[in-house]
Amino acid sequence: MKLFTRLGGVVLFLLGLLPLGAFAQSQLNYTTSWIGNSFGFGDGKWVQQDIQAISVGADGTVYTNAPWDESGSEIAAYRAGDKIAVAGSTHGWGAAGGDAVAVNHTYLYAAMSIGSENNRLVGADYPPAGQTWFGITRRTLGNIAVGAPFTGGIGNSANATKNSFLLLDTVTTGTDAGIRGLAATESELYVADTYANRIVVFDAVSMQRLRSWSANSPGRIAVDTDSTLWVIGGVSSGTPVISHYAANGTPLSGTLTLPAGAVPADITVTPSGQILVADIGPSQQILVFTKDANGKPQAAAPLGTRNGIFHVIKGVPGNGRFNGVTGIGVDPAGNLYVAQNGEGPRPIGSASVGQGAVLESYVSSSRTLNWRLYGLTFLDSAAFDPANPGSVYTGSKRFTLDYSQPPGREWSYAAFTLNRFDYPGDPTFHQPRGVRGEPMVRRINGQPFLYTLDPGAHYLNVYRFDSAHGEMAIPSGLLAQNPLPGTWPSGQPTYGEWLWRDGNGNGTVDASEISSNPSTGSTVGNGFWWVDTPGNVWLATPTSGIREMPLQGLDSAGNPIYTYASSKMFAMPQPFTRIARMVYIAETDTMYISGFTSAIPWDSTHWKEAGPVLARYDNWSSGTPSQQYTVSLPWNTQSTPQTTTVGVAVAGNYIFVAELYTAKVDVYDARTGQAVGYMTPGANVGNTSGWVDVYLGISAVQRGNGEYVVLLEDDARAKILMYRWTP
Template identity: 85%
Template structure:
């Protein structure tokens, strides 16, 4: 690689000309909106980010459960397209939600766990050192926040759920003993003790054990109209069958014959007696079994579009186009409820929170649509399609915008772009958190490409599109600063940088398609990727300067070509001692860099920050770049909360800088570096947002009418924050 060391000299000569010590303080005139969640939080509501299980009450209330929601809505209640309640006390202080839920006419029973936060929590409310409790929390339907205590109940002595937790398994911390199935009548509670390979029956009032019997790693349970039980078995092995038992545990002969390829994830019984089975296999449907004169289930017409969202047009959202069904139920009035999270129930031991939650309802008999709720984004940011500011991509979703609609209603969920069936080798599945986030959308020679980062910006994923695969983003390439942990992919080096390009076009990472960096053989680590308009890839390394990898055209499969041999290196310019973010505007040959300086050096506690200084350089690639200014960004690590920066976006004549802890976007004039003002969340989103928690958490675009639209990650409540501002 050719080292352009003259760059550091050129900017050093002029960097002292305009070091601007400015702070953007004045509030701008803008509107606050959001994308991806049915509620903004201005009304105190948000749709949770994951649903692992549902139970439907007699009145059509849908009760949900999941191990984790960033703002504590693991267990919640919804009805008629509205959110009614959050149970609480399942988030923090050792507590987490779970993978099963059931209700009768009086109580809600939900799986949850209680740990001790690496042995930091002690006392009767917590398990012994190095142990975790998995069990059931019981709440009153009248108020989900209130526990329904019972003799032998334990935990939560300092809140309203005191003594309403029933431990079913005590295991070594790290083992996953989550309850994977619950069903309740007004007299009995049926518990799938998946870890213990048994069904346990408790008295629904006293919570005392009544009986149990052995079932291999049981999961979901449904009570039939004759009081018999349908039980999903084989959760731990993945060899899933549905077994039939009498309520006393006696095995019954009649069974469900599932089509080949079915991956059953939930079971429900309609008031009519029909048995429903959610299929998370390629069909993505709800299987329906009618009973003959002898009570033997017979396969009927399935509910839902065959292949769900993966039916043509692949990825397009629509009615009965399911995607990762995790829960189903039918109420007494004949309404069907379907919960999805874009992947299906989490695997044993997984910490997955899904790919975005959808809860929807249909009339069971006619399949007519009733209502739908969305909580679609987590550890994800958003970016505009350069072809139109009306189309927005997140890592795995596409939204369309109608700017004439009221705040929070501008967006429509258009498509899901992550294909786990055709492309199970998508690198995103193997990277931290297993989600595809932090997008950059580029149009190269008119063709759309999606580039995404993992939360720590260690890996740059490349995707292409074609008409045969509809909205699906096809894995095309990967640039890695270091090897991925574990054995995937075969062929990656044990040390150092590497890249993959899908030369044969099959969307799989083949060992023969992997190249290591021959020049350094080292691990860059903690750098920041950027892709410019022509498709050239830039890497701001922390200490070794900046690397440009010019795109070398396209291969026969339509993948952009990048090579280490054609890379160019630029020395780190003044005033920086460590680089953190990079935005390069190819049209004007303008480079924006942020990072740390000798005055405020980097420290490990601020490992993901964008730094206290941002500088602009003109004529970057000319060999004699000129530093126009260096801005002192808001930075105070002694305040509470701290004031630090985490993201940088440039659009039109303005720079937008996201602060990490303070829910603030600082705006600067890109021409002069002067502070213009700030934007903070408005009333429509409850005047709050979560931390911007990823490296590329902010983007911006200018519309033809002069309005600027700024998109910001908001993990706290499963949405993308959107600011609209006209200077």
């Protein structure tokens, strides 16, 4: 007989007796730390998750811009390795940042957009229904959070940037009319109106329009020492070129001759008149042009290691090993500043936020490092190498941990594992958000393999490693619950499950390597993948039970082999009506399942949650598993914020459950199911974190000294949250 009662809005199940975990827990004694960001937020600072453009002030302050930062730092200021300001008013209420920024001695000018949030925002501060404004926000350098209004300025009447927005283009919502280039002198502001194929010049003080001229999809602009302009054009075509103009728009000779394969992303001019061009092609260098006696640019030795981070040892970061430069700038002393996001500037129409931000400064003469800042993770959780708890993988990074260091200083950036040049067909680039996150690391025959999920756990990607490719994760396989939208890859079915294994070892999804599941049935979609220690793949289907795909060994290319024919199906266990998460411990044949029951059924408003109930089953693979206990997890959908669960991890003798909205990890004894306590973010991370916003957003390990280390996704401020707890 099933009984239930309601305490404080939380339904508690009784299967013969009151389930465990139903009572209030106490806070544990633990240490809060983090991975992947130069700041933890305890000091009110974080490095933004993406930098699309920079401009350098006279005092060496670096001003940044990007369309989106999860916590509103789209436009920010950094100086001498520190973050000194956030502009604000570019996040929410229809506002977003942009792809260009410029400064003179008085003002900051930054590209941004204003929308109506699906027509929910109306009035003079917002565009008409179905439309979006693209333009420029002007701020004072003395306080970039405050607008510098001007006649004709509009927008933001309810905040400190009132009437400081210059409208350039009004377009249908969904059209990308982002400004891709800005440059400023004390008297004039040059604007690359990429969408309208023109360069527009405004008075830098009055913001009144002075003149304009046609240019093919212009992007970044640099003002030379002789007041002429260098402009990267052809941005929307994918084949950018560099043009030279007089300040009045007259085309000039002396254009830059780029090396074969170069893809210019940004351009700047040094105080001595050198022209620097960021190349995001295979060279990953900063091209240098000096001028001869006649003022004609001549190519000189480039800056940085050829191939950047992809030079041997591939993936290892270091000085001058650039990775997707998005912005370059030079201060009056000649110091160089370089922004990177592991990708390069956002393609037109893309919603990409890059693969993690890096901002560096190099000394003018020696080009040795001045300082470096990191904001490396977004939609990205982390997992431990089972052979070494001091090695942690995210979707596209590897970090090493020195546990003897103080909180926030344990981590070092060890590798970037995503290679867009060697493996442009990596499934990562074709899956939602284009971010390779949610990792599991397994050792098969002693060799490491990386398994990753997309944010919604629809696709399980498989990667192998070999010494010849350094730290690169080589695409090895893919298991899909349903077809990917669009035309990629060729050969995928129109319906149902399918898998790919890289039989020829080229890291590319070839149609001949795709297999479809002949009996897909109700197992399609919205399941949850798990890979156990030996490398067997499990799929917790929502309503059809759990399927195991045992590892069939490795093929000649070193890829794990999985087949539908060898699959085993396990029926939906009591008391569940829908499975949301699972953790299988192969060493003890123990299964942990969380999900929904008939008493609290699943509903679509809680589509990403891990459910209100967790159960442990012993002897799972025997065919007659024994249920050891059920636990009522924190669940109250009537509270503010709601109390729901989103992730489950098991390590040693403990279960760690991440709540979705409440920045809390609940801890249970894995042997008994009894509640042990909880952890919340400490003061050194500002007593807060973002939502754990993906299906596999938590992991845990027990170190040899008995300490437990728990890692959680923290999108809010571009880091991985880390708890260290010794029972």
